[in-house]
Amino acid sequence: MLKIEDLHAGVEGTEIIKGLSLDLPAGEVHAIMGPNGSGKSTLSYVLSGRDGYEATAGSVTLDGEDLLSMEAHERAAAGLFLGLQYPVEIPGVSNVNFLRTALNAQRKLRGEDEISAADFLRETRKEAEAFDLSMDHMKRGVNVGFSGGEKKRNEMIQMAVLKPRLALLDETDSGLDIDALRVVADGINRMRSPDRSFLLITHYQRLLDYVKPDKVHVLQDGRITRTGGPELAAELEREGYVGIAA
Amino acid sequence: MAANAEALALAEESSKYKWGFTSDVESELSPKGLDENTVRYISMKKGEPEWMLDWRLKAFRLWQTMEHPDWSKLNVPPIDYQDAYYYAEPKKKPTLESLDDLDPAIRETYEKLGIPIEEQKVLANVEGARKVAVDAVFDSVSVATTFREELTKAGVIFMSISEAIREHPELVRKWLGAVVPQRDNFFATLNSAVFSDGTFVYIPEGVRCPMELSTYFRINAENTGQFERTLIVADKGSYVSYLEGCTAPQRDENQLHAAVVELVALDDAEIKYSTVQNWYPGDENGMGGIYNFVTKRGHCRGARSKISWTQVETGSAVTWKYPSCVLAGEDSVGEFYSVALTNNAQQADTGTKMIHLGKNTRSTIISKGISAGRSDNTYRGLVRVGPSAENVRNFTQCDSLLLGDKCGAHTVPYIEVKNPSAQIEHEATTSKISDDQLFYAMSRGLDEEEAVALIVNGFAREVLQQLPMEFAVEAQKLLGISLEGAVG
Numbered sequence: 126m127l128k129i130e131d132l133h134a135g136v137e138g139t140e141i142i143k144g145l146s147l148d149l150p151a152g153e154v155h156a157i158m159g160p161n162g163s164g165k166s167t168l169s170y171v172l173s174g175r176d177g178y179e180a181t182a183g184s185v186t187l188d189g190e191d192l193l194s195m196e197a198h199e200r201a202a203a204g205l206f207l208g209l210q211y212p213v214e215i216p217g218v219s220n221v222n223f224l225r226t227a228l229n230a231q232r233k234l235r236g237e238d239e240i241s242a243a244d245f246l247r248e249t250r251k252e253a254e255a256f257d258l259s260m261d262h263m264k265r266g267v268n269v270g271f272s273g274g275e276k277k278r279n280e281m282i283q284m285a286v287l288k289p290r291l292a293l294l295d296e297t298d299s300g301l302d303i304d305a306l307r308v309v310a311d312g313i314n315r316m317r318s319p320d321r322s323f324l325l326i327t328h329y330q331r332l333l334d335y336v337k338p339d340k341v342h343v344l345q346d347g348r349i350t351r352t353g354g355p356e357l358a359a360e361l362e363r364e365g366y367v368g369i370a371a
Numbered sequence: 372m373a374a375n376a377e378a379l380a381l382a383e384e385s386s387k388y389k390w391g392f393t394s395d396v397e398s399e400l401s402p403k404g405l406d407e408n409t410v411r412y413i414s415m416k417k418g419e420p421e422w423m424l425d426w427r428l429k430a431f432r433l434w435q436t437m438e439h440p441d442w443s444k445l446n447v448p449p450i451d452y453q454d455a456y457y458y459a460e461p462k463k464k465p466t467l468e469s470l471d472d473l474d475p476a477i478r479e480t481y482e483k484l485g486i487p488i489e490e491q492k493v494l495a496n497v498e499g500a501r502k503v504a505v506d507a508v509f510d511s512v513s514v515a516t517t518f519r520e521e522l523t524k525a526g527v528i529f530m531s532i533s534e535a536i537r538e539h540p541e542l543v544r545k546w547l548g549a550v551v552p553q554r555d556n557f558f559a560t561l562n563s564a565v566f567s568d569g570t571f572v573y574i575p576e577g578v579r580c581p582m583e584l585s586t587y588f589r590i591n592a593e594n595t596g597q598f599e600r601t602l603i604v605a606d607k608g609s610y611v612s613y614l615e616g617c618t619a620p621q622r623d624e625n626q627l628h629a630a631v632v633e634l635v636a637l638d639d640a641e642i643k644y645s646t647v648q649n650w651y652p653g654d655e656n657g658m659g660g661i662y663n664f665v666t667k668r669g670h671c672r673g674a675r676s677k678i679s680w681t682q683v684e685t686g687s688a689v690t691w692k693y694p695s696c697v698l699a700g701e702d703s704v705g706e707f708y709s710v711a712l713t714n715n716a717q718q719a720d721t722g723t724k725m726i727h728l729g730k731n732t733r734s735t736i737i738s739k740g741i742s743a744g745r746s747d748n749t750y751r752g753l754v755r756v757g758p759s760a761e762n763v764r765n766f767t768q769c770d771s772l773l774l775g776d777k778c779g780a781h782t783v784p785y786i787e788v789k790n791p792s793a794q795i796e797h798e799a800t801t802s803k804i805s806d807d808q809l810f811y812a813m814s815r816g817l818d819e820e821e822a823v824a825l826i827v828n829g830f831a832r833e834v835l836q837q838l839p840m841e842f843a844v845e846a847q848k849l850l851g852i853s854l855e856g857a858v859g
Binding site for chain 1: 805806807808809810811812813814815816817818819821822825826828829830831832833
């Protein structure tokens with residue numbers, strides 16, 4: 126589904142991703158683990174098309190489509206979802222309105238009809254309940270006054286309603302207490318399906334205790350230095366990034 | 372963020388003002404220029420009684436002794452008052468009793484603008500659209516007023532001011548100039564001399580107006596100034612919600628709009644006055660556009676009366692406008708909710724005055740300024756508490772949002788308190804749309820313009836939610852359209 130080949134990318138002329146390749150087949154969950162400064166967040170921004178994060182060489186395709194030539198919103202419509210490490214506040218725009226606007230914008234880009242208000246609300250109510258946020262929260266401004274955990278759960282609700290083909294979750298586990306971590310992990314597990322893939326970008330293996338990845342990649346200095354099964358995460362936890370450096 | 376050049380290119384590409392068409396309506400114009408004869412001509416065309424002509428002439432003589440005010444933060448080139456027409460009337464005189472006789476070209480204009488002149492159309496309006504009675508002013512003349520019968524049954528008078536001068540002279544004579552006196556300011560005085568048409572509303576004692584009233588203003592003719600005059604009197608215990616909307620064709624030369632709006636609320640009366648101002652703003656280089664110099668003031672004369680102004684200002688090359696409340700009645704309430712958006716070379720100097728004279732009077736000011744392009748946006752507001760006004764409360768919040776780095780936002784509050792029991796609060800913020808917010812919205816599927824429109828609407832929400840539903844939807848779209856090409 127996601128194919129990254131020899132990607133070089135960076136910010137303002139500074140190369141941060143230095144020849145990264147990755148193959149994420151449909152239905153699989155991969156984790157990218159790496160220490161601070163290894164390029165994790167840059168990778169998620171490059172993949173999702175944030176302004177200022179430029180790929181200088183290599184290619185990225187989603188289901189064979191060239192992702193790098195698309196704008197951020199087109200990538201979203203193509204099925205990419207980025208769960209942010211620090212979800213942003215938008216005062217005055219309710220979560221419900223934000224999500225509905227986003228969903229309809231994506232549907233429009235894909236040539237689909239708008240979702241009916243009733244269907245949308247039913248869906249949103251269901252997911253808000255599943256991720257343990259009240260509808261009262263959903264009617265407030267986007268992430269305004271939310272705790273760190275509530276923001277992350279809100280990201281999960283958005284993901285569940287938007288139903289992406291590929292979910293890129295950047296440090297989704299950070300700032301979560303153990304109960305919230307479980308809620309989020311259960312949500313990811315529930316959404317796993319043969320035609321949806323996940324790329325979990327994380328520093329710690331905490332989340333991987335609850336979401337079992339098919340593969341774990343170690344990101345160091347802008348490159349993948351090792352790839353293995355779930356046991357690699359445990360090894361990292363024991364030995365640290367320095368210990369397993371190639 | 373992409374380069375500014377790209378933003379400029381975008382701005383040039385999109386001809387954004389969608390109301391910029393002109394209509395082919397033959398006009399009868401007054402002779403060009405302004406002197407006593409012009410005033411007499413207008414009065415004669417309107418078939419006015421002598422007292423009205425005298426009132427106008429008195430104003431005109433006053434005006435000749437006055438000077439263009441220069442205290443605002445606006446850069447306005449000198450206006451040649453002799454190089455304009457002060458009266459333009461569609462040639463085929465509309466028969467006000469029957470809408471069928473309306474010039475088809477005018478009707479078409481209003482249809483294009485989406486104004487429901489025809490009652491059937493309003494009634495047939497799907498999805499339970501509320502009934503809104505409309506008075507439409509085309510250049511200098513009111514061409515159609517709807518729902519008259521139903522309003523008459525309730526005792527509500529809703530008609531053009533020209534008709535009211537003929538049909539209800541006692542009311543007009545009593546209240547005209549009672550809130551904005553002839554000598555109030557340069558533009559109000561000019562308006563008093565040459566006002567052409569406008570709307571008159573009277574809500575009798577204890578009546579809750581059965582529908583929203585609306586006036587739609589359209590400048591069509593070239594080189595024409597529009598000087599409308601609106602007078603709304605809410606008698607004891609009555610309520611009315613009134614809306615006004617404005618557009619004008621796209622023209623290279625500037626056109627002058629100098630309106631006066633007077634509101635009077637007696638004991639326990641409430642007036643809610645909403646404006647969506649979308650006069651032609653000029654092109655992206657600042658060529659053309661309306662000079663909008665407007666005096667709006669409400670007088671809470673009665674105890675427990677309330678006047679609430681809500682404005683969404685997106686149009687005009689220059690806006691000079693301070694809808695105000697004189698809170699004379701005890702326990703009266705004044706409110707001002709404003710969104711002022713400037714883009715390209717637009718300039719706005721707008722705000723309010725809350726004059727607290729009565730005891731226990733309260734006022735709220737919520738101002739949201741949005742600046743983009745090379746525009747300049749100033750909030751200017753006065754809160755004054757008189758010596759005998761005990762226990763006054765005011766809350767003011769002024770927020771400015773900047774898009775790009777070539778525009779300006781200014782907040783100029785004046786606070787004059789002569790009674791120590793007053794509680795005055797003032798809050799002000801200035802912020803920019805953050806890259807994080809933009810990216811967040813775009814990563815969810817919104818394109819850049821949709822993302823900006825969403826964030827700006829969120830910023831303005833407190834004000835937009837004061838508008839009646841139909842207007843709020845319209846205003847939201849308008850904010851988005853007015854900012855097209857403003858980011859990059």
